[in-house]
Amino acid sequence: MSFAFCPRDGTKLVLTRIDGRDRPACPTCGFADFMHVQVGANTIIERDGQVLLLRLNYGPRDGHWSLPGGLVENDEDTEQAAVRETKEETGFDVALDGLLTTSMRPGSPVLIVVYRAHILSGELRIAPDEASEAGWFPRDAIPAIEDLAWPSTAHGLDAWKAYEPPS
Ligand SMILES: [Zn+2]
Numbered sequence: 711m712s713f714a715f716c717p718r719d720g721t722k723l724v725l726t727r728i729d730g731r732d733r734p735a736c737p738t739c740g741f742a743d744f745m746h747v748q749v750g751a752n753t754i755i756e757r758d759g760q761v762l763l764l765r766l767n768y769g770p771r772d773g774h775w776s777l778p779g780g781l782v783e784n785d786e787d788t789e790q791a792a793v794r795e796t797k798e799e800t801g802f803d804v805a806l807d808g809l810l811t812t813s814m815r816p817g818s819p820v821l822i823v824v825y826r827a828h829i830l831s832g833e834l835r836i837a838p839d840e841a842s843e844a845g846w847f848p849r850d851a852i853p854a855i856e857d858l859a860w861p862s863t864a865h866g867l868d869a870w871k872a873y874e875p876p877s
Contacts (some may be wrong), residue, residue, distance in 0.1 A: 712743045729764070748820050750778030750790035752862070753827040754810055754870045755802065760846035761870060766859055767842040776859035778823065778864055792825050800844065802829060802834030811869035813862045822862040824869065825832060 716744035723734035723743060734743040746874040754777065761812055778827050780795035789806055804827040810861055814821040836844050846851065846867040851872050858864050 712746075716741050716846045718789045730787050739845040744817060746830065747814070749782040749789045749791075750779060750820050750822045750862070751795060752822060753792050753796045753804060753806070754824060754866060754867055755800070755804060755827050755829060756870070757794065757829060757846065761786055761852065762800060762868065763845055763847055763853065764836060765822050765843045765845070766843040768840060771859040773842075773857075774859040775857055776841075776863055779822075779824075781820075788823050789825070792823075792827070796827065797832070799837050799840060800832075802832040803830045810873060811866060813865040815861060820862075822860075822866070824862075824866040826870075826873070857873060 711736050712772045713723060714734070716739060718739050718741050719736065720735050721738040723736055723741075725735075726735035726742065728742050730737060735741065737761045762778065764778060766772060766774055766776050778796040778799045779792060780799070782791040786794065792806060793804060798804060799807055807826040809827060810824045810826050812821065834844055836842075852871075855864050858867070
């Protein structure tokens with residue numbers, strides 16, 4: 711799926727050779743139609759060596775475990791989205807401790823960024839329209855891959871298991 715008209719100024723796009731492929735491009739402003747992605751921001755919240763996961767209760771991943779997080783809005787950056795979504799889904803105010811990993815599958819329209827985070831304040835309070843329960847899992851007892859919500863969940867947890875803090 712691609713644009714027919716420039717999303718900036720409405721000019722009809724024309725196929726233009728850019729970076730080795732013919733792409734719809736705007737002769738007025740130079741906009742070129744590369745892939746369309748949404749960005750998801752997730753957190754790995756660790757406490758006492760355990761990670762917080764949420765069991766989803768909606769949609770095709772109903773019953774599966776997910777990291778806190780969601781899609782980045784137009785008016786925020788990825789860090790803000792990670793903190794906001796985590797607060798909405800867990801009740802915790804968190805501080806981010808750095809980017810852990812990113813993942814995107816070819817053909818998938820979503821790029822996932824995963825931050826390590828720790829709790830500043832708040833009480834665990836899941837969003838009842840998104841999750842049925844929350845659980846803390848140690849590295850050697852996280853849910854089986856078939857019980858995880860997304861490939862990015864498994865990818866993030868693998869990165870967490872492999873992560874060693876700088877000494
Ligand atoms: Zn344009």
